[in-house]
Amino acid sequence: MTPAPTSLVLHGYRYSVYLRIARLALAEKGVAYERVEVNPFSPDVPAAYLALHPFGRVPTLVHDGFVLYETGAISRYVDRAFAGPALQPDAPRALARMDQIIGVVDSYGYWPLVRQVFSHRVFRPAVGQPTNESEVAHGLTGAARALAALEDLASSETFLVGPAPSLADLHLGAMIAYFTAAPEGAAMLDRYRRLAGWWDRLKMRPSMAATAPGLPVTEV
Ligand SMILES: N[C@@H](CCC(=O)N[C@@H](CS)C(=O)NCC(=O)O)C(=O)O
Incomplete structure (x- = not known):
């Protein structure tokens, strides 16, 4: 059949x-998929989307009717459900380190790196919204703390937890791409030797170019 x-x-x-x-994760696995654009910041997020994601955040993956939200769950599912290079190490300690790095990035990295430094220094000016310098300053303080912890956790191998890319690289890489678009972010990353070398390697991967969002040129 x-x-x-x-x-x-x-x-x-x-x-x-x-x-x-x-x-x-989908690009690293070489999996084709359809994209549906949903802006969670818009005042009228479609009811059909809220039926998929009760918190109204993005992303949500739907695979043959199986609905999955929370990015960590999505990326782990993509790794397990599809063929392609493994994005999670087998060794318990490397896997624990991967999970730890993802947790640190979500809990202590996202807000300062992305929502404070990138949003206020890069995104908001690009869409004609005002920058709050105190958000940038607080973001830089928080980012320094997160990056110092991540520098300690990063392996001395090619990628964050070993010789092959893992979900930890993708999680942090998406945020560092935005953070380093701010001049202060790029200067700060240079102070963390392992992370700076890691980023020089990761940013060259075809998956990074294939998923680059670009920057808005008009108001969203
Ligand atoms: N814990 C969620 C976080 C997702 C998240 O915060 N996404 C942001 C966009 S990068 C969002 O939807 N924000 C909408 C909002 O804060 O209202 C996940 O891992 O998927």
């Missing part, structure tokens, strides 16, 4: 770092 065709749909906002993490 011929297997039923697979439907794989990723809902998300083009400028979302979390959407990009899911897209990076």
Whole structure:
């Protein structure tokens, strides 16, 4: 019997770092999918999307009717459900380190790196909104703390937890791409030797180019 065709749909906002993490996982696995644009910051998020994601955030993946939200769950599912290079190490300690780095990035990195430094220094000016310098300053303080912890956790191998890219690289990479778009962010990353070398390697991967969101040139 011929297997039923697979439907794989990723809902998300083009400028979302979390959407990009899911897209990076799909790109690294070489999996084709359909994208549906949803802006979670708009006042009228469609009811059909809120039925998929009760918190109204992005992304959400729908695979043959199986609905999954939370980026960490999506990227781990993509890694397990599809063929392609493994994005999670087998060794318990390397896997624990990967999970730890993802947790640190979500809990202590996202807000200062993305929502404070990138949003206020890069995104908001690009869409004609005012920058709050105190958000940038607080973001730089928080970012320094997060990057110092991540510098300590990063392996001395090619990628964050070993010789091959893992979900930790994709999680942090999506955020560092935005953070280093701010001049202060790029200067700060240079002070962390391991992370700076890691980023020089990671940013050259085809998956990074394939998922680059670009920057808005008009108001969103
Ligand atoms: N814990 C969520 C976080 C996702 C998230 O915060 N996405 C942002 C965009 S990068 C969002 O939807 N923000 C909408 C809002 O804050 O209202 C996940 O891992 O998927």
